[in-house]
Amino acid sequence: MRVIVVGAGMVGLSSAWFLQEEGVDVTVVDRAGVAAGASWGNAGWLSPSLTVPLPEPSVLRYGLKSLADHRSPLYVPFRVNTRLWRFLLGFATYCTARRWHRGMTAYRPLNEQALAAFDALEAGGVDARSTTASIFASFASERDAEGILDELRLVASTGQEVEMELLTGDQARARQPLLSEKIVVAVDVRSQRFINPGAYVNALADAVRARGGEIRDGVTVTGVRRDGAGVLVETEADAGGPLRADAVILATGAWLPKLAAPHGVRMLVQAGRGYSFSVETEVPPQTPLYFPGARVACTPLDGRLRVAGMMEFRGPDDPLDRRRLEVIEAATRPLLRGVDWSTRRDEWVGPRPVTPDGLPLIGATATQGVYVAGGHGMWGITLGPLTGRLLAQQVAAGRIARELAPFDPLR
Numbered sequence: 001m002r003v004i005v006v007g008a009g010m011v012g013l014s015s016a017w018f019l020q021e022e023g024v025d026v027t028v029v030d031r032a033g034v035a036a037g038a039s040w041g042n043a044g045w046l047s048p049s050l051t052v053p054l055p056e057p058s059v060l061r062y063g064l065k066s067l068a069d070h071r072s073p074l075y076v077p078f079r080v081n082t083r084l085w086r087f088l089l090g091f092a093t094y095c096t097a098r099r100w101h102r103g104m105t106a107y108r109p110l111n112e113q114a115l116a117a118f119d120a121l122e123a124g125g126v127d128a129r130s131t132t133a134s135i136f137a138s139f140a141s142e143r144d145a146e147g148i149l150d151e152l153r154l155v156a157s158t159g160q161e162v163e164m165e166l167l168t169g170d171q172a173r174a175r176q177p178l179l180s181e182k183i184v185v186a187v188d189v190r191s192q193r194f195i196n197p198g199a200y201v202n203a204l205a206d207a208v209r210a211r212g213g214e215i216r217d218g219v220t221v222t223g224v225r226r227d228g229a230g231v232l233v234e235t236e237a238d239a240g241g242p243l244r245a246d247a248v249i250l251a252t253g254a255w256l257p258k259l260a261a262p263h264g265v266r267m268l269v270q271a272g273r274g275y276s277f278s279v280e281t282e283v284p285p286q287t288p289l290y291f292p293g294a295r296v297a298c299t300p301l302d303g304r305l306r307v308a309g310m311m312e313f314r315g316p317d318d319p320l321d322r323r324r325l326e327v328i329e330a331a332t333r334p335l336l337r338g339v340d341w342s343t344r345r346d347e348w349v350g351p352r353p354v355t356p357d358g359l360p361l362i363g364a365t366a367t368q369g370v371y372v373a374g375g376h377g378m379w380g381i382t383l384g385p386l387t388g389r390l391l392a393q394q395v396a397a398g399r400i401a402r403e404l405a406p407f408d409p410l411r
């Protein structure tokens with residue numbers, strides 16, 4: 001069997017690798033290159049305890065409040081186009097406790113298997129490692145910590161195991177010297193992991209190539225259609241003509257709707273753009289730090305600290321807006337100490353693929369042989385390998401995992 005995967009991000013390359021496990025011959029095509037989308041400059045957390053549906057009641061309250069504040073970590077353009085309106089209204093309808101709980105119940109079986117899929121990659125020859133660590137969710141007031149404590153309790157109420165410890169500011173600083181005196185309380189969320197996402201996804205690409213897979217950069221796919229017993233993947237003229245295969249997986253992240261909509265996928269995927277940069281610290285950072293109030297995630301990367309945040313609802317290809325980097329830095333500065341902010345570099349913007357219901361799209365479309373894998377929003381790194389594993393079984397062997405039912409792309 002021969003399968004073409006469109007999109008060389010974490011989700012597409014994981015799909016390709018697990019397809020190879022099933023004996024499938026794969027070609028991955030990307031208009032830009034490996035990890036050219038959201039899969040490069042993200043925070044790199046593999047954090048099943050925090051992997052929850054994005055739409056929930058407090059996000060709606062918070063979102064409405066922050067619309068009027070230009071320093072807010074949420075940005076919605078002043079002129080909202082029809083498509084964005086549809087997305088925002090759809091998203092708002094999912095911001096209820098009942099729908100969040102339903103979404104969380106769907107996430108639970110994925111969260112429980114997510115890290116094992118990384119183990120399979122690492123045991124199977126991918127030359128990169130995930131590091132087990134705590135994530136320290138840290139707060140400038142005790143009241144602010146209530147939100148995450150409630151959320152973690154709700155996650156645990158679905159039956160998912162959550163290991164956490166509540167710490168005073170001093171206890172947290174003893175373990176995490178980078179936390180400033182402003183932090184008065186922290187939640188140590190245990191047994192999570194982190195990776196250097198760009199390096200990891202590139203190692204995954206190398207492993208796919210080493211097993212005989214082909215990865216082609218500079219191939220922009222313009223459409224996909226059924227052709228006889230297989231599928232035809234149409235590309236822009238300079239890519240050397242259309243490609244043929246038995247099946248295709250569309251894993252184009254925030255760009256998914258363009259290729260998937262003609263195949264019955266009605267769910268919108270909106271770019272929720274995030275920004276990141278890295279800085280030097282006095283003591284090497286050891287574990288991820290999370291500042292939910294500022295919506296900022298920090299991760300140790302090659303001896304530096306990556307600082308990531310912001311949710312900007314704009315087009316996935318819009319240019320980087322430097323003002324957002326300033327907002328992130330201004331919000332984070334008081335919460336950390338021992339950081340040399342003058343060493344800022346690796347400035348980056350990338351589009352989270354966000355769906356209105358906060359659930360990814362994984363599975364078959366209305367066109368035989370055309371599958372989608374995307375829309376993971378905040379959690380495509382954590383869930384990318386498992387998505388690839390489950391979808392590969394479906395594409396190659398027709399085994400449809402029960403836990404994928406809520407993520408039906410045709411819902």
Ligand SMILES: Cc1cc2nc3c(=O)[nH]c(=O)nc-3n(C[C@H](O)[C@H](O)[C@H](O)COP(=O)(O)OP(=O)(O)OC[C@H]3O[C@@H](n4cnc5c(N)ncnc54)[C@H](O)[C@@H]3O)c2cc1C
Nearest residue numbers: 007009011031037038039042043045221253274380381382
């Ligand atoms: C600031 C930030 C922090 C984040 N932190 C985390 C985190 O800590 N943990 C976590 O789990 N997730 C995190 N995420 C989310 C995560 O980055 C995404 O969910 C994930 O990278 C999506 O992967 P993907 O493979 O679906 O899409 P992408 O990585 O965006 O890949 C899509 C690819 O498709 C290609 N493409 C698009 N259209 C076409 C076309 N027509 N033809 C050919 N190729 C095409 C693009 O070039 C791109 O390479 C974060 C995101 C951001 C922005």
